[in-house]
Amino acid sequence: MRQSRTIAAQAMTGLMRERTVMLVAVMFVALVFVSAYLGWAATTTVNAIYADASAYLASVGQPVPPNPVTEGSPLAILRNLSVYVSLIGAFAAVLTGTRLIEADRTAGTLPLMAARPLERVTYARGKVEALGRATAAIILVAAIVSALTLVVMPQVRVGAADWVHFVGFFALSWAYVMVFGLVALGAAARFSAPAAGLLGATVVWLAVTFVLPAITGNVTPTAAINPVSALAAAPDTAAFQLLGDLFGPLSLSESYKFISADLLGYLPDGIQPRGLIPPLVDLLLALGISGGIALAGCLALDPNQGGPDA
Amino acid sequence: MTFAISTQGLARRYGDAMALYPLTLEIEEGEVFGFLGHNGAGKTTTIRMLTTLLAPSAGTARVAGHDLATDPMAVRASIGYLPENVRLYDNFTTVENLLFFARLSRLNAPEAAVDKALTFLKIEDLANRRVGTFSKGMRQRVGLAQAILHRPKVLFLDEPTSGLDPMGVRMLRDIIGDLNAAGMTIFMNTHLLSEVAKSCSSIGVLSHGRLVFHDSMEAVTARYGDESSLEELYMSVAPDEAAA
Amino acid sequence: MPDFSPILTIAARDAREALRDRFLLIATLALAAAAITSLATGSLALHTDVATYMAAKDTLIALGKSASAIASPEFWPLKLLRGTVEQLEIMGAVIALVAGYRAAVSERGRQTLALILTRPLRRWQVLAAKLLGGFFLAATAAGAVTIAAAILLELTSGVGLMLSDLGRLTVGWAAAVLYLSGIYTVGFALSLWLRSASAGLVYAFALWMLMVLVAPQIGDTMDPDNQVAGGVFAALSVPKAEQDRIKAGFATYETIRNDIEISSPTKHFERFTFAVLGIKDTYTGKPLGPILTEKSGDALFLILFAFGLGAIVLLVPINPDRLTKEN
Incomplete structure (x- = not known):
């Protein structure tokens, strides 16, 4: 077995035996179910409101506009998922990334590995592979639950092009959470220091989720966690234009x-x-840079620090 | 004569503080070397440099014939290391822990190596138990198993008897004897004079980062009488420590 | 009468440690920076609205029409604090949580806890000192943010803050102290009670996410009006009276939605402060007294949240043997 594979396999087994990691993963999956329910409940409610409103509009002789639910893509009922991926999904990735290293540090095995013929870059590759596989696993579960929701819901008709978008959305979600995990x-x-990885990455995540949208487009923090409100246009001024560019x-x-x-079809x-x-280039760049951060961190890792033998 | 370990002016500085003054030391193949010294004398710093965990500030060293600076991977392939406080992965069984390290040591038959180490250390009964439930002594033996899995030429032990009960200390001494008999050179940090007297073929004494004594156990016995008078030697070469 | 002197002794030591610890300073600065950023961008957006109004007014006057055809934007400086309050809700909560974790870790596993617990004092006194420390931390951090926001409002809004505004800010600050103290207690308790402090931190984070983000988010997104960009009723051009009639048909759905929202202390803090500061349109410009009466339920929830959790922490026995043996 290749050394990086050995590291990745051991790390994956370790993660699956950690209660905290599993708890957050289960929480994410539970929220995927909640998201599916919310999609269903909201769609049904808006449909019912539409039926009521169109009856009223017809009775007063006004034109009845098209139903906003059926106008958009059927994938739009999954829109809450984008919020949960950016909240719990990113947090699960942060926790996983942290534990992948801290497990070795608290076990005191970093010196044991460093005193073996193992290149530091191989260690990094093994850990990144484990992170990639762990985050892909939770995103895959989310995709399966979402696909079942779409198939089961009677009012929804999903075409071939929609399924391509569906796959694209989950690939994108995986890339997004990986940024924070890395x-x-x-x-x-x-x-x-204990919890340094968790706290450091959480600070980055908080800034990205709640502070930067306020700077670029005056999006308040609670709007930032609503899939529809988060997409507000920035105030049309030179100042916001500049802030947005920067x-x-x-x-x-x-x-x-x-x-x-855009992929799920609810972009106003x-x-x-x-x-x-462009946003996709931006995310890919971020993925590359975060990969660099992970690699640089592993190369600079000091096996003598922080363990039981420090 | 072939040396398992040889250092030339090996030194380490932390900021302004000198942890190890230039150390020149030669340890022959097949020796059990006891490195004595008070807490903070620089013993662990020396072991960490010799095991490639810490870069020296100055000097050179060769371990098992390989240069520390130019060929660290070859050094790593030739050594085994047991840190003072070994914990290992609590959520993994003994075998799972050992297989992991056997694979990282690039062994062709990791399972066979693990079985052999378990038998050698007489810990077959711990094989499928999770390490998290182990006592200090049990962990120490699993830790020793990971250090000898790949039959290293040189074995580094950092305070191996620390925290062990008398039975554990005795068992460890027997194991060290057996490993040495099988041809392994052993470099052992300790501050237990009695252990050095019983296990080692040569000793070095480190005081405030300086090597103040280095000779064979035979020579020590000849000069200071029987092994029990090792304390006298220690007091004479590092009097302020002995008084402290 | 219980003896409070050991509590003060421990709290004073904690305070000294907190002052020497860069974490508190950096965290407070980060919170203030986030809060001020939201205030500044909100202010910038308002200036845009005013400029748009002025331009429209000039156009109308140039065309010889009356400017009264368009409504002039009303200006209430405290309304600009929406983003600031929300940053306290979210970022402030994270910092309070981590501060609670650090308060537990600073004793846990170190032999200092063994040293303290073998002195002639009661266990609850040690815990009370830690909670008191959290209360002061919350008061300091929320105070720093409130003062910074008030100064910025005074400087940038162009409309001076009135004495009543300062009163409202003080009430908002008090609510923030209760809210942040409660969250600090959650972080402290979980990091103290659970198997390991770091597991406690993770559980606290997970709870934070559910309490601060997910519950209000579910409530928010279940609102049918938030399901369609611009609002479902606006999209269908339904008049207000008809909207109310239709909404009445969804009373059960609305009750569930509201219940999910109010299970979160965050929502109570938000509803209370948004009303007191007049951020929510319904309360803008209304006198403080009636608002406080109307929102006494939210205030009571916050009081119970902070002091109730504190009481639970004091009542739950700790295991000093386990907490002092870790490495």
């Missing part, structure tokens, strides 16, 4: 929500992405 992995490797590329949650809304008309870089 930052956490790099921070946990670089800093040996901070837009850093505002990853907005890039993710923009592409998600006329909304432009923030910043000068």
Whole structure:
């Protein structure tokens, strides 16, 4: 077995035996079910409101506009998922990235590995592989639950093109959570203090989710966690234009929500992405940079620090 | 004469503080070397440099014939290391822990190596139990197993008797004897004079980062009488520590 | 009468440690920065609205029409605090949680806890000192944010803050102290009670997510009006009276939605402060007295949240043997 495979396999087994990691993973899956329910409940309610309203409009002789539910893509009922991925999904990835390193540190096995013929870059590759597989697993579960929801719901008709978008959305979600997982992995490797990885990556995640959208488009924090309100147009001024250009590329949650809304078909008309870089390029760049952070963290990892033998 | 370990002016500085002054030391193949010294004398710093965990500030060293600076991977392939406080992965069984390290040591038949180590250390009964439930002594033996899985040429033990009960200490001494008889060179940090007297073929004494004594156990016995008078030697070469 | 001197001794030591610890300073600065950012961008957006109004007014006057055809934007400086309050709700909560975790870790596993517990004092006194420390931390951090926001409002809004505004800010600050103290207690308790402190931190984070983000988010997104960009009723052009009639048909759904929202202390804090500061349109410009009466339920919830959790922490026995043996 290749050394990086050995590291990844051991790390995956370790993660599956950690109660805290499993709890957060289960929480994410539970919220995927909640999201499916919310999609169903909201769709049914809006449908019922539409029926009521169209009866009223017809009775007063006014034209009846088309039903907003049937107008958009059937995938739009999954829109809450983009919020849960950016909240719990990202948090699960942060926790996983942190534990992948901290498990070795608390077990005191870093010196044992460092005193073996193992290149540091191989260690990093094994850990990144484990992170990738762990986050892919939870995203896959989310995809399966969502696919079943779409198949089961009677009013929804999903075409072949929709399924392509569906796959694209989950691939994108995986890439998005990986960004935070990789930052956490790099921070946990670089800093040996307990919970340093968790806290460091959480600060980045908080800034990306709640502060940057306020700067680029005056999106308040609670609007940032509503899939529809998060897509507000920035106030039309030179100042916000400049702020958007400057901070837009850093505002990853907005890039993710923009592409998600586009793929799931609930992007309001006329909304432009923030910043000068297209959102997909922005996310791919972020993935590359966070991979670099993880690698740099692992290369700078000091096996003598932080363990029981420190 | 072939040396298992040889250092030339090996030194380590932390900021302004000198943890190890230039150390020149030669340890022959097949020796059991006891490295004595008070807490903070620089013993662990030395072991960490010799096991490639810590870069020296100055000097050179060769371990099992390989240069520490130019060929660290070859050094790593030739050594085994047991840190003072070994914990291992609590959620994994003994076998799972050992298989992991056997694979990282690139062994062709990791399962066979693990079985052999379990038998050698007489811990077959611990094989499928999770390490998290183990006492200090049990962990120490599993830790020793991971250090000898790949039959290293040089074995580094950092305070191996720390926290062990008298039975554990005795068992460890027997194991060290058996490993040495099988041809392994052993470098052992300790501050237990009695252990050095019973296990070692040569000793070095480190005081405040300086090597103040290095000779064979035979020579020590000849000079200071029987093994029990090792304390006298220690007091004479590191009097302030002995008084402290 | 219980002896409070050991509590003060421990709390004073904790305070000294907190002052020497860069964490508190950096966290408070980060919170203030986030809160001020939201205030600044909100202010910027308002200036845009005013500029748009002025331009429209000029156009109308140039065309010889009356400017009264368009409504002038009303300006209430405290309304700009929406983003600031929301940052306290979310970021402030994270910081309070981590501060609680650190308060537990600072004793747990270190032999200092063994040293304290073998002195002639009661267990609850040690815990009370820790909670008191959290209360002061919350008061300091929320105070710093409130003062910074008030100064910025005074400087940038162009409309001076009135004495009544300062009164409202003080009430808002008190609500923030209760809210943040409660969350601090959650972080402290979980990090103290659970198998390991870091597991406690993870559970606390998970709880934070459910309490601060998910419950209000579910309530928010279940609102049919939030399901369609711009609002479902606006999209269908249904008049207000008819909207109310239709909404009445969904009373059960609305009750469930509301119940999910109010299971979260965050929502109570938000509803209370949004009303007191006049951020929510219904309360803008109304006198403080009636608002406080109307929102006494939310205030009571916050009081029970902070002090109730504190009481639970004092009552639950700790296991000093386990907590002092870790490494």
